[in-house]
Every structure is written in C-alpha cells, then in structure tokens.
Amino acid sequence: MGYDLIIRGGHVITASGQFHADIAVSQGRIAAIGQTLGDAIDVVDAGGLIITPGGVDPHCHIEQVSGMGLMNADTFETATRSAAMGGTTSVISFAAQAKGQRLSEAAADYAARAKRGAAIDHAFHLIIADATVPNLEADLRELIAAGHRSLKIFTTYNIGLGNAEILRVLHIAREAGALTCIHAENDAIIAAARDRLLSEGRTRPIDHAASRPRSAEIEAVARMCRLAEDARAPVMIFHVSTTEAAAEIRAARARGAPVWAETCPHYLFQTEDILDKPGIEGAKWMCSPPQRTTRDQDALWHALALGDLQLVSSDHAPYRFDETGKLSNGADAPFPAIANGMPGLELRQPLMFDAMVKKGRLGPEAFVALTATLPARLYGFARKGDIAPGMDADLVLWDPGREVTYGANDLHDNVGYNPCEGVTVRGWPVRTILRGRTIMQDGTYLGEPGTGAWIPRPAIGTRPADITGAHT
Incomplete structure (x- = not known):
C-alpha cells in the first residue's frame, strides 16, 4: 500500500x-x-x-478591533504564519460584535477575513458585546446551530454584561449546545482602584497591575461559577491569574458546576515586576488581568496538575509598540490609555515544551494534553x-x-x-x-494564505464528558 x-x-x-x-x-x-x-x-x-x-490554541485575538477602537497588529495571514512557526496548527479567535451590530454580521465579517488570510485551521468564539441589539437570540441560535459552538462575554470594559444579561446568554447557550467563555473581572473594583491611582499621580505601566486588583478577578470568577451552576450551563473561565481564583474554580467543580478554566504562559512565567521598566517600556507587557506573583505561578501550576485548570492558551493580543498600537495616545500616556495585550501565538508551544518536556514540570504527556488534546476535545475539534x-x-x-x-x-x-x-x-x-x-x-x-479551513463544531451538552484528569 x-x-x-x-x-x-x-x-x-x-x-x-x-x-x-x-x-x-x-x-x-x-x-x-x-x-x-x-x-x-x-x-x-x-x-x-x-x-x-499540532498545537491547538483556543484563545487568540486576530484582526480584531479592541475596546479602545484600535485594530490589533495581526491579520489572519500574519497571525497564522506566526502560529505555524511556533508549532500551532489550529486556532480559535474571535468574531467580535460591535455596539449596535447584529451578531450574524460580525460572524460573516470575520469569516471572510479568515477565508482570505488564514493558513491554519480555525474557528471562532462569538463575542457578545451588545445584548440589546435586535434579533440577538435568533442570530445566536442560528450561528450555534451552524457550528459556532462557543461564545465570549465580559464582566468588565465598556462591553461588560450585567448579571441578568449573562444569565440570559447562559440559558440560550445551554439550550443551543454552546460553551460560554468569560473574561471575569469585577468592573466596579477595577474602576475604584484606577481612579484612586490616577488621583495619586500613579500612571506608569507598573501601576496597571495595582489597577486590576486580584480581588476583582476573585469576585467575578466566584460569581460566574455560581451563575453557571444556577443556569446549568457550561462555562470556560479565561486567563486565570490568581491563587484564589483557581481555588474558586476547584470548589465549583467539586460541587458539580459545569466549569472549565484556562491560564496562559505569561501568568506561568512572568510576574508583575516585568511592567516596572524605564519610561513607558513596561507597556509592552501590559495585559488584563495583569501578571501576579511567584506564589500565584506555583498555584497555577498546581491547579494544572490537579486538573482544576484544563488548558493553556496564548491569549495572543498583538499591538505594536508605536503610535499604531501601544503608544496610540502618546509616548507618555497613562496606563488606562495603553492597549492591553501582547503576542503569544508563536511563543506558547516552545515555552511550554521547555518547561514541561525538557525540564519535566508535569511531564511530556501533560504538555500535549494541555496545549493540544484537551483544547481540541473541549472545543469540539x-x-x-x-x-x-x-x-x-x-x-x-x-x-x-x-x-x-x-x-x-x-x-x-x-x-x-x-x-x-x-x-x-x-x-x-x-x-x-x-x-x-x-x-x-x-x-x-511554507504556508499559504487562505488554505486554512474553518472547523464547524458539534453541540456540547450541559455536562461535557470529563476530559480533564490530573497531571501529577
């Protein structure tokens, strides 16, 4: 043969x-x-x-307009090229709804962009930024039925949803067979911390870390776990950064709540000290939630070992360090005026391979599980x-x-x-x-733009099969 x-x-x-x-x-x-x-x-x-x-990276911002109105630096062509160079062959990025835009229009827009440029296989999370637009429920159900089986909502920024809106989305997602991904930080806690810092004249990138207190993540994660539990709707908590948030997820899962969670390499390998650079240089590493402490790093690795966190994604959010990106509001901009995010698509696999395969942290099989097998299974690839x-x-x-x-x-x-x-x-x-x-x-x-395929995904149940295991 x-x-x-x-x-x-x-x-x-x-x-x-x-x-x-x-x-x-x-x-x-x-x-x-x-x-x-x-x-x-x-x-x-x-x-x-x-x-x-091949790596499966389930959390990447590609050719997407930020909440500040900035188009990020990567097109589908450049982002998927970078992914391939780092050993990633499938990616889930976002179809981001703008305020007032029908969700169906957003999905069609991003599908067209990916069809032109993507050189690896891909799917989308549907970002719900405006729950008040007409036909939201009809569009959402139709898109889910067509194979878009994951959504994303926020509890902060100017696109954060309230509890009632979140519960409405969770009920629709459960009935239609979709997973709801959540950026979970308490907006009121963040606003109070930011205003206090600015009133004290603390405006540098390092102050960004203090502007998003760990309590903001802890509270929102705990609340989202409870809402998911009440709605009996599966959720994925994005980019967990703190010891306490991981503990909330562990407790929720122990209660039987349909909760899954991820973390990212910048929380496993960086601390907030990386933001403390001369001038505005630290802006390169600004992301939300911010990097935390070595104690949190150890807790996140432990949560991965226990299976409390199931995935490691890049949260690729690329902005150039110039006037088109990080410095769009000037070279002396205060931290709230600096775009959040950094590149990671090409870095995730080599960083995790070094830590897990070469240095032995959790081991080679866990490397494959956390960066390829489990994201593929959970998201329906x-x-x-x-x-x-x-x-x-x-x-x-x-x-x-x-x-x-x-x-x-x-x-x-x-x-x-x-x-x-x-x-x-x-x-x-x-x-x-x-x-x-x-x-x-x-x-x-050696890739070619437009040769990547969109991956339609099957419906998931309210309690997807246990795919997590412990990596000890």
Whole structure:
C-alpha cells in the first residue's frame, strides 16, 4: 500500500503515552502508526526528533478591533504564519460584535477575513458585546446551530454584561449546545482602584497591575461559577491569574458546576515586576488581568496538575509598540490609555515544551494534553489534538536538543517586538505539518494564505464528558 507521506523513526508523544513509531499519512489524515509501514510518495526522517500533535490554541485575538477602537497588529495571514512557526496548527479567535451590530454580521465579517488570510485551521468564539441589539437570540441560535459552538462575554470594559444579561446568554447557550467563555473581572473594583491611582499621580505601566486588583478577578470568577451552576450551563473561565481564583474554580467543580478554566504562559512565567521598566517600556507587557506573583505561578501550576485548570492558551493580543498600537495616545500616556495585550501565538508551544518536556514540570504527556488534546476535545475539534489513525495529520517535529535564546524582534507576526526577549528555551519546532502538508520546515515558512479551513463544531451538552484528569 502506498501512502502520501511517512514520517519515520520519531519519538511520538501523546496525552496518553510515548512510543517510537512511523506515522503514515493519506489524504491529509493519519492512516497508520507502526513499524515498516511500506512506501510513500514522500518520506521524512524523524530520527532523533520528538513528534507531537499540532498545537491547538483556543484563545487568540486576530484582526480584531479592541475596546479602545484600535485594530490589533495581526491579520489572519500574519497571525497564522506566526502560529505555524511556533508549532500551532489550529486556532480559535474571535468574531467580535460591535455596539449596535447584529451578531450574524460580525460572524460573516470575520469569516471572510479568515477565508482570505488564514493558513491554519480555525474557528471562532462569538463575542457578545451588545445584548440589546435586535434579533440577538435568533442570530445566536442560528450561528450555534451552524457550528459556532462557543461564545465570549465580559464582566468588565465598556462591553461588560450585567448579571441578568449573562444569565440570559447562559440559558440560550445551554439550550443551543454552546460553551460560554468569560473574561471575569469585577468592573466596579477595577474602576475604584484606577481612579484612586490616577488621583495619586500613579500612571506608569507598573501601576496597571495595582489597577486590576486580584480581588476583582476573585469576585467575578466566584460569581460566574455560581451563575453557571444556577443556569446549568457550561462555562470556560479565561486567563486565570490568581491563587484564589483557581481555588474558586476547584470548589465549583467539586460541587458539580459545569466549569472549565484556562491560564496562559505569561501568568506561568512572568510576574508583575516585568511592567516596572524605564519610561513607558513596561507597556509592552501590559495585559488584563495583569501578571501576579511567584506564589500565584506555583498555584497555577498546581491547579494544572490537579486538573482544576484544563488548558493553556496564548491569549495572543498583538499591538505594536508605536503610535499604531501601544503608544496610540502618546509616548507618555497613562496606563488606562495603553492597549492591553501582547503576542503569544508563536511563543506558547516552545515555552511550554521547555518547561514541561525538557525540564519535566508535569511531564511530556501533560504538555500535549494541555496545549493540544484537551483544547481540541473541549472545543469540539474532533479530528485534532491527537496522533491516532483517522485523525488529521497535524503534527510537529521537535529537535529536543536545540537551544534558542529569543531576540528583540524575531517572531513572525506583525508586532515588532518579542515579549520573551532574552529567554532561552530548549527544544525547538523544526517542522509543522497541517493535514499532511508541511507548512514550516527548519525555520522557513511554507504556508499559504487562505488554505486554512474553518472547523464547524458539534453541540456540547450541559455536562461535557470529563476530559480533564490530573497531571501529577
């Protein structure tokens, strides 16, 4: 039997184990795994390399207008190029509703953008920014039925929803079979902290950390868990940053609440001290919630080990450090006038590989689970996130001995700086394969804009199958 591709002699890591094997690919899918599989049109020698599933990054802002009215730096073309260079083959970004806009119009707009530019497979979270627009419920139900199976709501910014609106969305999502993702911070606590800091003349990027107190996250996370529990509607708590918020999620799950949660590399590897740079330089690392403390880092790793947090996403939110992005309100802008977010699509996989595979924190199988298998399962990417016959041949080949120190501007997005400048990682993606086709090889990008496919997703129940497990 002849295959399209055989990858020979690699060390395969999945969420359930490790083994040496050849992988055969036909028509974009894994056809066989084993030894002496026969002939193929193309053969890749993976001797000495590690093979993992392609990364699934379920939280990225691409070609999206921010709450401040800024278009972020990346198009679907540049963002998915960056993703491929870092070993990510599937992404979920956002279809962001503007105030007064029908949700169906927002979804169509972002679908058209992705169709033009995306070079990897993708889906969307539907952002509900205005629950008062006509036809919201009808649009939402129709879009969910069409395969958009995740939504996003906020409890802060100028698009935050009130409790009654949130409950309405949760009930619709539960009935229609969708997962509701939540940016959970208490807006009133943030506003009070911000006003106090500004009145004291504290306007620097480091003051951004104090302007979003941990209590704002803790309160909102606890409240969202209770609302989800009351509505019996599954929710995903985005970008958990604190010890106490992780504890609230653990308690909610112990009660049987349909709650899942993620964290991000910047909370696992950075602390708020990174914002304390000369002048406005710290703006490069401003994000919301802000980075916290080493104690919180340890607690988040522990929560990942216990299965209280199930995913690690990048929360890629790219803004250039110039007048088009971070400095749009001037080089001396106070922290509330600086765009929040930083690039992460290309960084997530190498950072986590270094920590988990090379340094052994939670282990190689957990690396695959947290960055590929579990996000694919939870968000309904049926053929992604695993290495098994019948799955899409989305694969990453890693050189486990290669050591790379990040430079000032060596990413392949459109941001212009690397927030991990000076960080050294061990283990490096040397080939990225999407549905059997190499889209990155040895640092050369081979993808093509518009070749990424939209992934329709099936309905989820009110209690999705337990996919979490503990990574001890």
